[in-house]
Amino acid sequence: MNDFVLLGVLPYIAVVVFLLVTIQRYRMKGFSYSSLSSQFLENQHHFWGSVPFHYGILVVLLGHVIGFLMPTAILSWNAEPVRLLILEVTGIAFAILTLVGLVNIVLRRMTNRLARRVTTWSDLAVYALLLVQVISGIAIAVFEGWGSSWFATSLTPWLWSLIKLSPDVSYVAPLPGIVKVHIVNAFLLIGFFPFTRLVHVLVVPNPYLWRKTQVVIWNWDRSRLRKTT
Amino acid sequence: MVFHLDKCIGCHTCSIACKNVWTDREGTEYMWWNNVETKPGTGYPTKWENQEEYKGGWKKNGDKLELRSTSKKKIIPNIFHNPSMPSMDDYYEPWTYKYDELFNAPEGDDQPVARPVSMITGEPMDIEAGPNWDDDLGGSPVYAANDPNMDVLSEPERKQMLAIERMVMFYLPRICNHCLNPSCVASCPSGAMYKRGEDGIVLINQDRCRAWRSCVSACPYKKTYYNWSTGKSEKCILCFPRLESGQAPACFHSCVGRIRYLGNVLYDADQIEQAARSPDGELVEAHRKMVLDPNDPEVIAAARASGIPDGVIESAQKSPVFRFVKDWKLALPLHVEYRTFPMLFYVPPLLPVMSQTEGDVVRSDVDDLFADIEKTRAPIAYLGKLFAAGNDGKVRYALRKQLAVRIWRRHVTVGDIDEETAKRALVEAECTPEEADAIFKLTSLATFDDRFVIPPFQREMAMEMITDPHEHRSSAGFGFREAPTRS
Numbered sequence: 001m002n003d004f005v006l007l008g009v010l011p012y013i014a015v016v017v018f019l020l021v022t023i024q025r026y027r028m029k030g031f032s033y034s035s036l037s038s039q040f041l042e043n044q045h046h047f048w049g050s051v052p053f054h055y056g057i058l059v060v061l062l063g064h065v066i067g068f069l070m071p072t073a074i075l076s077w078n079a080e081p082v083r084l085l086i087l088e089v090t091g092i093a094f095a096i097l098t099l100v101g102l103v104n105i106v107l108r109r110m111t112n113r114l115a116r117r118v119t120t121w122s123d124l125a126v127y128a129l130l131l132v133q134v135i136s137g138i139a140i141a142v143f144e145g146w147g148s149s150w151f152a153t154s155l156t157p158w159l160w161s162l163i164k165l166s167p168d169v170s171y172v173a174p175l176p177g178i179v180k181v182h183i184v185n186a187f188l189l190i191g192f193f194p195f196t197r198l199v200h201v202l203v204v205p206n207p208y209l210w211r212k213t214q215v216v217i218w219n220w221d222r223s224r225l226r227k228t229t
Numbered sequence: 230m231v232f233h234l235d236k237c238i239g240c241h242t243c244s245i246a247c248k249n250v251w252t253d254r255e256g257t258e259y260m261w262w263n264n265v266e267t268k269p270g271t272g273y274p275t276k277w278e279n280q281e282e283y284k285g286g287w288k289k290n291g292d293k294l295e296l297r298s299t300s301k302k303k304i305i306p307n308i309f310h311n312p313s314m315p316s317m318d319d320y321y322e323p324w325t326y327k328y329d330e331l332f333n334a335p336e337g338d339d340q341p342v343a344r345p346v347s348m349i350t351g352e353p354m355d356i357e358a359g360p361n362w363d364d365d366l367g368g369s370p371v372y373a374a375n376d377p378n379m380d381v382l383s384e385p386e387r388k389q390m391l392a393i394e395r396m397v398m399f400y401l402p403r404i405c406n407h408c409l410n411p412s413c414v415a416s417c418p419s420g421a422m423y424k425r426g427e428d429g430i431v432l433i434n435q436d437r438c439r440a441w442r443s444c445v446s447a448c449p450y451k452k453t454y455y456n457w458s459t460g461k462s463e464k465c466i467l468c469f470p471r472l473e474s475g476q477a478p479a480c481f482h483s484c485v486g487r488i489r490y491l492g493n494v495l496y497d498a499d500q501i502e503q504a505a506r507s508p509d510g511e512l513v514e515a516h517r518k519m520v521l522d523p524n525d526p527e528v529i530a531a532a533r534a535s536g537i538p539d540g541v542i543e544s545a546q547k548s549p550v551f552r553f554v555k556d557w558k559l560a561l562p563l564h565v566e567y568r569t570f571p572m573l574f575y576v577p578p579l580l581p582v583m584s585q586t587e588g589d590v591v592r593s594d595v596d597d598l599f600a601d602i603e604k605t606r607a608p609i610a611y612l613g614k615l616f617a618a619g620n621d622g623k624v625r626y627a628l629r630k631q632l633a634v635r636i637w638r639r640h641v642t643v644g645d646i647d648e649e650t651a652k653r654a655l656v657e658a659e660c661t662p663e664e665a666d667a668i669f670k671l672t673s674l675a676t677f678d679d680r681f682v683i684p685p686f687q688r689e690m691a692m693e694m695i696t697d698p699h700e701h702r703s704s705a706g707f708g709f710r711e712a713p714t715r716s
Contacts, residue, residue, distance in 0.1 A: 036715060037440040037455075039316070040455045040457050050309045051310050113352070114350065117349055120715055200440075203419070205304070205420070205439065208419070208420065209301055213415045214424065215423040217424070218426035219425065219426070219427060
């Protein structure tokens with residue numbers, strides 16, 4: 001029963017909250033969509049937190065997405081033990097990079113008086129959730145080995161069953177407790193996401209890459225103006 | 230915009246007017262959209278002209294123009310941590326005093342004092358530096374000696390400048406230059422920054438700014454500021470709400486020395502890219518070339534064809550900026566080598582010798598107020614580095630003409646200089662008596678309406694009128710449509 005609530009119901013609540021609140025927040029409080037950078041207040045320690053964390057988390061998340069979208073490709077890659085080892089070690093390396101960044105971020109927020117000034121309760125909640133997530137992830141990778149393969153065989157079908165609106169928790173119910181912690185915490189993160197500064201992920205500035213260099217905006221309709229004056 | 234540096238008295242009234250109107254809010258305490266620096270000096274933020282460190286503006290890479298800081302190529306590494314962003318240490322930590330303790334302190338043997346407290350944390354703090362810490366050359370061995378513009382001077386020249394530091398200085402009031410080729414706009418990953426077509430004002434859309442901080446390092450003049458509280462960058466808005474109702478911006482309006490001139494110019498935007506690729510020495514000329522003569526029938530026809538209303542063309546014809554920059558060639562752009570084409574021009578200061586030291590005695594009864602411009606105490610190379618990208622001839626021309634106007638007016642009003650000498654000075658400065666009188670009039674006698682020629686803003690035609698005019702009623706005064714709180 002507990003498994004069903006945590007693995008079959010919680011994901012839906014989290015995703016619904018995520019969708020409704022992000023959209024509503026963007027429409028009603030678009031001003032609040034900001035990365036709220038504190039680099040201006042503290043410029044040195046910031047580098048050792050922000051940079052490793054962002055690179056680490058991007059690669060780790062990408063790994064999860066590939067495992068979800070292309071399980072067969074992952075399995076055939078892992079068929080060769082050396083390749084499996086390469087994948088696992090790379091994953092652990094980037095996870096540790098993420099953790100190093102995260103620990104530096106939290107330390108900086110705690111020790112620097114100016115950074116502390118702009119740290120809110122929602123920031124602390126995000127740090128707590130992220131710490132649980134990254135530490136449990138590393139623990140799984142180290143102690144429950146070869147996750148890239150069993151992610152593809154257990155997690156991926158379960159996620160697809162959720163998407164198809166017929167949740168089948170039997171794929172994941174037998175997994176060890178630490179894996180369940182990782183899964184449940186992930187959906188807690190998704191649920192809390194829209195209430196925190198994490199929303200900056202949704203406004204990454206990709207159009208910058210293909211927009212024109214300069215931006216000029218006219219408030220006049222110049223052709224109409226000419227006709228009427 | 231034109232600032233006449235020979236008239237600036239360094240009173241900071243402009244800064245205070247701006248501060249009270251726009252930046253008296255949490256997160257903006259440290260911002261001075263308008264500040265006045267003493268030159269030589271390191272300015273605000275400290276050493277802002279050092280682009281090796283801050284990577285502001287554009288650089289020429291072969292025939293291509295590139296942002297020094299966050300270009301499209303560097304967006305991914307720079308977005309997590311901007312390596313060339315100034316931090317609060319490079320500005321100063323704003324503070325206030327606990328004034329109530331002066332009144333509420335319990336009776337005791339000691340005088341109560343008002344302790345300084347940080348405006349960020351609210352905790353007591355030791356004040357180490359502030360804006361204008363080097364006002365009037367205070368602490369010049371630290372500040373003036375580190376002025377990045379002194380690099381162009383030879384060792385003897387540097388020594389000479391510092392040895393007479395107590396006498397050589399001038400003020401440099403600075404606001405956003407509302408550049409033609411703004412590097413802040415070009416660097417904004419969110420596309421939140423834009424230049425308004427009608428008036429060229431460069432603005433940041435507060436709703437679209439996501440605190441990627443690129444503009445702060447990309448602006449070579451360090452005139453975009455990061456609001457640490459709201460997580461948005463802010464900058465001088467040239468008081469556009471005042472302009473739109475026909476008033477001069479607060480800093481212009483309040484200027485005691487009446488050094489500030491405002492007017493629109495017509496320019497050819499198609500030339501910007503080519504002009505920005507000119508060699509350093511030709512940048513001033515390329516910049517000037519883009520400003521078109523609003524009395525030229527061809528220009529008028531072209532302006533009409535591109536939909537510029539007659540009212541705007543008429544005000545361009547009356548613009549004091551056009552006269553100073555193009556007609557008289559007296560006003561020069563600040564650090565045009567950053568290739569952003571600043572639209573704020575400075576008339577370089579003449580700095581006439583008013584006194585001389587002989588041993589320990591200071592003599593202020595100098596006969597010859599109109600000495601040779603080559604003998605001005607600020608070396609021309611220094612002014613050339615500031616206002617002409619090293620092309621000293623442009624500075625020399627502007628100084629010589631200013632001097633000729635003084636000689637001519639001395640002849641007209643006092644009469645102790647004969648007409649022949651005065652006319653010779655004019656000819657040498659490529660100036661005529663009529664032009665000299667016009668320069669004199671606009672410099673010394675200009676009225677409010679002569680100094681500020683504000684074009685009609687056609688508010689009734691602006692598409693903003695489609696939105697509800699009551700939307701901003703009782704808001705925070707800076708375009709927040711919701712309480713500016715963090716979440």
